[in-house]
Amino acid sequence: MLVRRLLGDPRVPRRAKVALVGLLAYLVFPFDVVPDFLPVVGLLDDAIAVAAVLAFVGRSAGTELIEELWPGSERGARVVLALTSGRRA
Numbered sequence: 001m002l003v004r005r006l007l008g009d010p011r012v013p014r015r016a017k018v019a020l021v022g023l024l025a026y027l028v029f030p031f032d033v034v035p036d037f038l039p040v041v042g043l044l045d046d047a048i049a050v051a052a053v054l055a056f057v058g059r060s061a062g063t064e065l066i067e068e069l070w071p072g073s074e075r076g077a078r079v080v081l082a083l084t085s086g087r088r089a
Contacts, residue, residue, distance in 0.1 A: 002080070005069040006057060016060040023053040051083045058084025 003020050006012050026032070026049055036042040058066055063084050070077040 001071040002066070002069060005071070006061070006066070009061075009065070009069065011065055012057070012061045016057045019053050019056050023049060054080065054084045 003024065007017055007020055027046060032042070032045055034041050034045040036046070054066070058081075063081055066084055067077055067081060070080060
């Protein structure tokens with residue numbers, strides 16, 4: 001939901017939208033750097049990719065925009081903002 005909102009918002013720079021589309025493609029395609037069938041590490045590369053792209057989007061568009069578009073709970077927003085800005089959750 002957050003990615004969809006970020007992609008649709010005109011305040012998000014084009015390069016951040018390209019990174020989000022790349023992230024979606026990486027998550028959807030069955031080929032990963034580390035295969036998902038490996039316990040823990042298989043999903044860890046996906047989590048690292050999500051965190052890296054959200055951090056890039058946070059630097060490009062601003063964490064305030066991510067906070068504004070976040071559809072979930074306040075606690076979830078704190079976790080996402082910690083990923084994007086380096087602040088503690």
